[in-house]
Amino acid sequence: MIKITLKDGSVRDVEKGSSVFDVAKAISGRLAKEAVVGEVNGELVDLSFELNEDVDLNILKFDDEKGRDTFRHSTAHIMARAVKNLYPNTKLAIGPSIENGFYYDFEVEKNFTPEDLEKIEKEMKNIISAKEKFERFELPRQEALDLVKKMKEDYKEELINDLPEDAIISFYRHGDFVDLCAGPHVHEIKFIKAFKLLSATGAYWRGDENNKMLQRIYGTCFPKANMLETHLAKLEDAKKRDHNKLGRELQIFNTNENIGQGLPLLLPKGAKIVQILQRFVEDEEERRGYELTKTPLMAKSDLYKISGHWQLYKDGMFVLGDEEVDKEVFGLRPMTCPFQIMVYKNTQKSYRDLPKRYNETSTLFRNESSGEMHGLIRVRQFTISEGHLMVTPEQLEDEFKGVVSLINYFMDTLGIHEDITYQFSKWDPNKSEKYIGTPEQWESAQDQMRTILDHLEIDYVEAEGEAAFYGPKLDIQFKNVHGKEDTIITVQIDFALAEKFDMTYIDSNGEKKHPYIIHRTSIGCYERTLAMLIEKYAGKFPAWLAPVQVKMLPIADRHLDYTYELKKEFEKHGIRVEIDARLESVGYKIREARLERNPYMLVIGDNEVEQKNISVRSRDKGELGAMSVEDFIKDLVEEIETKAILLQD
Structure with a gap:
C-alpha cells in the first residue's frame, strides 16, 4: 500500500500500482465521471498514470484551469485526426489549448471553407462515437524522428529536433491516429461531448511571417451541451460588440487600402x-x-x-x-x-x-x-x-x-x-x-x-x-x-x-x-x-462622451423652424445635436436613430410646436414624455458635467 495526500490534506491508503482514475473512482463516482487530469507532486499526468509511491495528488475537473486546458487540447487532437481522415495529404503543425478553446495549424492543399468545417465536425463526432482511449507512449530521439519521417510530418520533425537532447519524447495514439505530444489528455474520448469549430484563418508557422502560411482552425468545447450553448451566445454578443465591426457601422472610424494597414x-x-x-x-x-x-x-x-x-x-x-x-x-x-x-x-x-x-x-x-x-x-x-x-x-x-x-x-x-x-x-x-x-x-x-x-x-x-x-x-x-x-x-x-x-x-x-x-x-x-x-x-456611449447627444426628428417640414430654434438653444449650452430633416416617415427616422445609439431622441410634431416643449425618449431610461425645454437642458447639462454613466437598456 502507498499513501496518497489529497488537496484538502486528507490521506488515503491505496494499492501500489493504482491509477489516478482508480483513486478518483474510490473517492466518488461523480468525481470519476468529472475528472479530466491528475496532478502528481505538481506535475500534470493522465488519469491512467500509475501511482507507485507516496505522492501528493490533485484530481482536476473542467472547472479547474489546468483541467480545461487538457480538455481543450484533447479536442484539438480529435479535430486533427478528423482532418487527416478527410484530407490525408494534410501535414500537422501544432494544436494548443487557448483561452475559451483551442486551435490546430495545418499545411493543406487548399484553404478550409465553412463547408469543410461542417464536414470536420461530423467526422469528429464519428471518431468520438468509437469510445476509444488516448494511449501514451515514449520513444528514443532517433526512433521518434524515424516515426514522424515515415508519417511525412515535417513540422513534427522540426519540433523534435528543437527539443533538448535529454527531453522525453512522447506520442499519443487513439485508434490509428498518432501525434507527437507532451500530454496529458482526457481519459477517454467519449468525455468530449460538446464542441464547435468556429473559424479557419491563415497563420504563419511559429508566428514568423518569413515562414510558410498555414491554415488554422479555431474551435471551442465543453463537457455539457448547455455550457457550449451559453458560450456560443456570448460569442454572438461579442461579434455585435466588436469595435472593428461596430465602429465602422457607427461611422466612428474606417480604413482605406490606399492609406495602408494600421493607419485608421x-x-x-x-x-x-x-x-x-x-x-x-x-x-x-x-x-x-x-x-x-x-x-x-x-x-x-x-x-x-x-x-x-x-x-x-x-x-x-x-x-x-x-x-x-x-x-x-x-x-x-x-x-x-x-x-x-x-x-x-x-x-x-x-x-x-x-x-x-x-x-x-x-x-x-x-x-x-x-x-x-x-x-x-x-x-x-x-x-x-x-x-x-x-x-x-x-x-x-x-x-x-x-x-x-x-x-x-x-x-x-x-x-x-x-x-x-x-x-x-x-x-x-x-x-x-x-x-x-x-x-x-x-x-x-x-x-x-x-x-x-x-x-x-x-x-x-x-x-x-x-x-x-x-x-x-x-x-x-x-x-x-x-x-x-x-x-x-x-x-x-x-x-x-x-x-x-x-x-x-x-x-x-x-x-x-x-x-x-x-x-x-x-x-x-x-x-x-x-x-x-x-x-x-456596445456603442451606447455615456452622454458626456457621445459624439451626438441629442437626435432631433421633425415629423414634417412645418416643424423644421421650431426644430432649428431648439438646436441653437441646445448648442448655447454646449449640447451636441443632429437633426434628421429627411423627407422620410417618422417611424423610419426613429428606427434609424435607434441604430445610432445616441443618448436622447426628440420627436418634434404639432403638439411640441404649439406647446413650445419637447417629447423625449432616453436610450437608457425609455420614454420620458413631454418635457419643458428648460428642464431637459438642465438635466442633460448636469448629466454631462458629472460624467454620469447610466444603466444601459
Whole structure:
C-alpha cells in the first residue's frame, strides 16, 4: 500500500500500482465521471498514470484551469485526426489549448471553407462515437524522428529536433491516429461531448511571417451541451460588440487600402470622442501639477542612440534615410521619453524643483508587422497620453502612487475600473542583451516597484520578460470582447536613462545626482481606449462622451423652424445635436436613430410646436414624455458635467 495526500490534506491508503482514475473512482463516482487530469507532486499526468509511491495528488475537473486546458487540447487532437481522415495529404503543425478553446495549424492543399468545417465536425463526432482511449507512449530521439519521417510530418520533425537532447519524447495514439505530444489528455474520448469549430484563418508557422502560411482552425468545447450553448451566445454578443465591426457601422472610424494597414481614419464622430477625452485628460493632469510639452515627431538617430532605442528597438521604428549613404538619418518617434528628457535638461534643476511632471498628447509611430494589425487596437500611428516624472529617490513612491491614483480616476470615470487587471512586468535575466543596466540595478528597481505595489494593496500578477528595456513596469490590462488581453496603460520605473542622458539635479548637499524617471500613460493610447469603449458600451456611449447627444426628428417640414430654434438653444449650452430633416416617415427616422445609439431622441410634431416643449425618449431610461425645454437642458447639462454613466437598456 502507498499513501496518497489529497488537496484538502486528507490521506488515503491505496494499492501500489493504482491509477489516478482508480483513486478518483474510490473517492466518488461523480468525481470519476468529472475528472479530466491528475496532478502528481505538481506535475500534470493522465488519469491512467500509475501511482507507485507516496505522492501528493490533485484530481482536476473542467472547472479547474489546468483541467480545461487538457480538455481543450484533447479536442484539438480529435479535430486533427478528423482532418487527416478527410484530407490525408494534410501535414500537422501544432494544436494548443487557448483561452475559451483551442486551435490546430495545418499545411493543406487548399484553404478550409465553412463547408469543410461542417464536414470536420461530423467526422469528429464519428471518431468520438468509437469510445476509444488516448494511449501514451515514449520513444528514443532517433526512433521518434524515424516515426514522424515515415508519417511525412515535417513540422513534427522540426519540433523534435528543437527539443533538448535529454527531453522525453512522447506520442499519443487513439485508434490509428498518432501525434507527437507532451500530454496529458482526457481519459477517454467519449468525455468530449460538446464542441464547435468556429473559424479557419491563415497563420504563419511559429508566428514568423518569413515562414510558410498555414491554415488554422479555431474551435471551442465543453463537457455539457448547455455550457457550449451559453458560450456560443456570448460569442454572438461579442461579434455585435466588436469595435472593428461596430465602429465602422457607427461611422466612428474606417480604413482605406490606399492609406495602408494600421493607419485608421477617425471619422468626425470618432475624432469628437477622442477630442473630448484629450481635453478631459489634459485638464485633469494640469490640475495635478503636470506641465504640458509639445515635441517633434521625429529626431536624428543620435538621440535614439543615447537612449538605446536605436540599438534595441530600431526594427520597430520607421527610419528615414540610409546610414551608409546619408549624413543624417532620422526616425519617427516610437515614444516621447528622449524628447521630454531634453526638455528637462533645458535648465539645471535643484532638488527643490522636483518632482517635475511633464505630460504630452503624443503622436507615435511603430512599425508593427502586417499580421499584427487589428482595427484600433494595434496600429502603426497612434496618439497617447504620455508623461514623464523626474523625481528624487525619496519622492519615488508617492509620485508612483499619484500616477496610479490618476489612472484609477480616469478608469472610474470611464466606467471600466472593474474590467482592468494589473501586471507587474519584470525583466528576463536569461536574456540580459535585451535590456540596459546591470542585474543589481534591475533587482533594486524591481524590489522598489514590488514594495510600492504592495503598499498600494492592489492585486497583481508577475510576468517575467515583459519589462521595458530600461526598467520594470506596471501594466494595466483589459480584455477585448473576444477574450484577448491587451495592455492599455503602463507605468515604468526607469533607473538608467537619466545616467545615459546625464540628467541631474542639485541635492540639498550641493551635489549632482541623477533623478529617477517614471514613464507613464494616464488613459493610454486613445485609439485603443476608443476601441475598448466601443466594446464596453456596445456603442451606447455615456452622454458626456457621445459624439451626438441629442437626435432631433421633425415629423414634417412645418416643424423644421421650431426644430432649428431648439438646436441653437441646445448648442448655447454646449449640447451636441443632429437633426434628421429627411423627407422620410417618422417611424423610419426613429428606427434609424435607434441604430445610432445616441443618448436622447426628440420627436418634434404639432403638439411640441404649439406647446413650445419637447417629447423625449432616453436610450437608457425609455420614454420620458413631454418635457419643458428648460428642464431637459438642465438635466442633460448636469448629466454631462458629472460624467454620469447610466444603466444601459
